[in-house]
Amino acid sequence: MRRKVKEAMNTHEKLYPDQRELNDLAIEDLKSLGNISPARPLALHVGYVLDGHHQNRGRYGRNYDYRLLAEEKKAVDREVSELAELALMLQNPEYIMDNSHQMSSENHQLAQEVLKHFIMKHGPQESQPHLEKELYDPLITALVDRIQDQESILELLLAHHMVKESEHTPDDYSSMLKAHFLFPAHKGRSEGHWGQNIPKIFAMLGGEGGV
Amino acid sequence: MAYSPSLFDVLLGIEQAIEESGSNIGKYLSLKEEEALKLMKQLEKAEKEARREEKDLRSNEQYEYNTLKKRDKEIDKQLGFWKHVPGAESALKKEQGEIQKRMAEISSEAIERFSENHSKNQNYAINEQNRLMKNEEDTLASRITSNDKSKEKHKKTPESELSDSAREQKRLWELIYDLPSTEEESSNLSEIEKEKGDQLLSWMTGGRGTDFLKSIPSAWLEAGEGLSGLLGAKDLKQKIREGKQAYEEKVGIADRDALNAQAGRLAGDIINPLGLIGKALKLPKLISKVPSFLKHLGSGSLYGAIQAEKDDEDPLTGAAIGAGASAILQGVGKGLSQAKKGKFEKIKKGATFTEPQEILQRTEVMGKGVTIPELVGDETLINKIKKDNSVFNKNRMGKIERNIKENAKKQMGELPKGEEELMELYGNLKDVRKEAGEATASLYDVVKESGIGSEGLLEKPLLKEWIQAIKRSQGEIKGLPKMKPNGAHIKDVEKLLMIAPDDPKAYRAFYIQNANHLPTAGDFLKYRSKVKNMLEKSGSAEVEGLTNLSENIERIIEGVDTTSSLAKANKAYKTKIAPLNQKDVKSAMTAASFAESKEGRPKISKVFGEQSNENNLVFKQLPTEDKKRVIGAFLEENLKNEKNPARAMLETWKKLPDYIKLTDDPEIKKIIEGMHSLSQVNQTLSSMQRSTTTDIGSRQAIDKAMKIGKWLGYGGSIFVNPTLTAGLGLVEGLAKGGMAARHALLRKGVGQKQLKHYLKPELLDELYSRKIIHLQKPIIKIQEQNKKKRGNYDNKRYRRDQYQ
DSSP, rough: OOHHHHHHHHEEEEGGGGGHHHHHHHHHHHTTOOOTTTTTHHHHHHHHHHTTTSSOOOHHHHOOOTOOOOOHHHHHHHHHHHHHHHHHHHHHHHHHHHHTTTTOOHHHHHHHHHHHHHHHHHHHHHHHHHHHIIIIIHHHHHHHHHHOOTHHHHIIIIHHHTTTSSSSSSHHHHHHHHHHHHHHHHHHTTTTTTHHHHHHHHHHOOSSSSO | OOOOOHHHHHHHHHHHHHHHHHTTTHHHHHHHHHHHHHHHHHHHHHHHHHHHHOOOOOOOOHHHHHHHHHHHHHHHHHHHHHTTTTTTTHHHHHHHHHHHHHHHHHHHHHHHHHHHHHHHHHHHHHHHHHHHHHHHHHHHHHHHHHHHHGGGGGGGOGGGSSSSHHHHHHHHHHHSSOOOOOOOHHHHHHHHHHHHHHHHHHHSSSSSHHHHHHSSSSOOTTTTHHHHHHHHSHHHHHHHHHHHHHHHHHTTTHHHHHHHHHHHHHHHHHHHHHHHHHHHOOHHHHHHHHHHHHHHHHHOOOOHHHHHHOOOOHHHHHHHHHHHHHHHHHOOOHHHHHHHHTTTHHHHTTOSOHHHHHHHHHHHHHHTTOHHHHHHOOOOHHHHHHOOHHHHHHHHHHHHHHHHHHHHHHHHHHOSSSHHHHHHHHHHHHHHHHHHHHHHHHHHHHHHHHHGGGGGOOOOHHHHHHHHHHHHHHOOOSOOOOTTTTSSHHHHHHHHHHHSSSSHHHHHHHHHHHHTTTTTHHHHHHHHHHHHHHHHOOOOOHHHHHHHHHHHHHHHHHOOOOOOHHHHHHHHHIIIIHHHHHHHHHHHHHHHHHHHHHSSSSSSHHHHOOHHHHHHHHHHOHHHHHHHHHOOOOOOOOHHHOOOOOHHHHHHHSOOOOOHHOOHHHHHHHHHHHHHHHHHHHHHHHHHOOHHHHHHHHHHHHHHHHHHHHTTTTTOOGSHHHHHHHHHHHHHHHHHHHHHHHHHHHHHHHHHOOGGGOOOOOHHHHHHHHTTTTSOEEEEEHHHHHHHHHHHHHHOOOOOOOOO
């Protein structure tokens, strides 16, 4: 299979000799099939953002999973997924009500139950302060606690190894990595999603007065 | 319910994709692979047939072309010959012109046909790939439609349909995430800043904002100062502008790299969960998609290509682009030549860890040439080293050797060397000889006292009678003992007796000189007891002979002395003669005298080089410092031929006699073990240096080093080679410690606090009581249960303690 792809790519390369790098890229991508990691795109992307460009693909590609054991890779993936989920829930309560993700976690289920509970109990307008106190605060504390942990998996397993062969320090990298988890939370807060979308959710739940 | 997909959607999407696809991926892939293989076979068959036809055609053409060319050359030759013949030259030239014309025709036809076939083949391949792609697209589309209607939620909402807040949200996101690159965008930005600035600042200064602000690391987003810059700024507008400028300066907006960078980031954002599902499920699809994707890329910028594909709402295209974008994010665009370049530098670079002090210590201890696997046991680097072992090993060999030399020099420092030092030993050795001489004299006195021989010797007549008695019984008895346990046979003693002087003083001097071969009173008594033992154990055939011999021996004794004097002699032998071992002492002294007379001072290695009890006895009597001098003397001799201290030490250790190697003196024992360990380490490291690519990077080398470390006893006997031992111990300890820390970290990861730990227990209980939460038990109840369990345990322990 790979031979055939390579032949096709070689033909293409003859026609477009300046695209050799892309050629290699596609073949490498095929080779990496089966090693899909949820944390990988984020980890690499953070490196690119630090560089300000996407030119050092090879560097970060090589350094990702640099010396992690299989179980450590799983732990990194799990950690990133959980943090991403927390961040998304903070960004927009719509995500909390969204069940399209079949991999809904315990945190997600719990947040959904709490959200429903308060909206149905207090209505769309009055539930806002309760939700702020009983759900938004715990969510953001959970996220920040985990992000601030200096001995977290992200800090020790991912950030530490990703900066090898780059001019960045592990601190810079981990800060940038963590910042990416804070972006959605900040975005949701600054744009008032929690205030705006509660009536929608209320309407969806069958309440009156929704938008 | 629509929200704009972000990078985190992607992350969760990937995880979901992995779970959803599960084992079906493998089956599906294998099915698709079979299909693709069939296609490949068809393609190959068609290509083969085409090639065969072309070959036939080409061979005919080639034949014609060659014939024409041959004729063309002949004409060239003939032109000169026929130039004086009227009409001949012009005829030849005309023929040549026709030939050349035909040759050109053949060439052009061949080229045309080749290019035609080539494009035909290409078209065929592309058509087949498209057909396959279309089939797969249909399949996937039907699967997606039937399986998950909720995926429609992820469809992109057109810009015009966005609500005001959504549009503002998008703009703000771009403001922070992708800094604007055009003036138009910048002007829009200012408006947003005005509107959102107050909101940001008010949120920042009140309620959760302060805590949240504290949690934001300060070092992130250097280029634009990012979120912390925005939140911490009084003048938000200015901060954003500065960030934008910094970004533009760093990247250079106008050049193509910046466009690619922008496209890359965009790819990161638009990447769809379907992307990796598609990647996982649709290998053949991806194969067919790659050329077309690259075609897009070839026709314009990367950004354009992605943007073009992004607009396509076909989920399959989304899948392909997801795969393409993930490839971009995966950063695998390394060229082969690039990978080969500076491989060694990369390995070295990888060794610069963040704990320089620790690494420094380790390298100091193990030598700067120590391998990275030996330091950290890293498999990835092992693989790298496997690829390039030449330079790395060469350096490593040299450095390890230097390290061993240094250790050898340290050990050499403990051993005295030089003329003066060794002369001291000589003086002490004389004292030892004096002691030995006194012991010998006392032996003679004992023998004299026993009355067996004149002045302590076995007299000539006694020896002759003894020999006669043995000779008489020799024919009847097999395996008779020797007259002297260490060697002398009857013939040897007889020969000496033949030349022995009769004068008592002269006989005494003769006796001392030949003490190795002439039996003593002790030997005689030993012989007697051995014969008695043989008599008791022998069979009937030998009884008579042994009885006669025993009787004769007893008669000899009776003839010379009483039993009391014999008892005295026996006792003296056991207490004084046997432990001193007269022969050995005398031999050593003789050797020492010989060396002294010939070279001016004793050649220590010659005196002590022989493995014998006499040397052992003398060595034991020496003080520790002199023992060191003995070893130093051996080393000095080796240093004459070998300047490498490590090898000299190794050779010295090899030449030392066993009685020195096995000495009980603790100080000397340390030195010997140090030399031994040096030779062992040297040997092992040499084998490691010589090792090939297969075992250089493997764990074997490290294990071996660890074993040596253990053998050296870095737990207790550091003295052997303190630095190396400590180093090996340290490495092992660090390795163990590192693994333990990692495991602890993983355990911690598993036990991370989840949302329920932050929710109020009362709330959880309320949800639980109303059976809203089915999966979780209320926190308060859990706490109570735990408390109860702990209480029980404490009670049990208390009771157990009481009982005990």
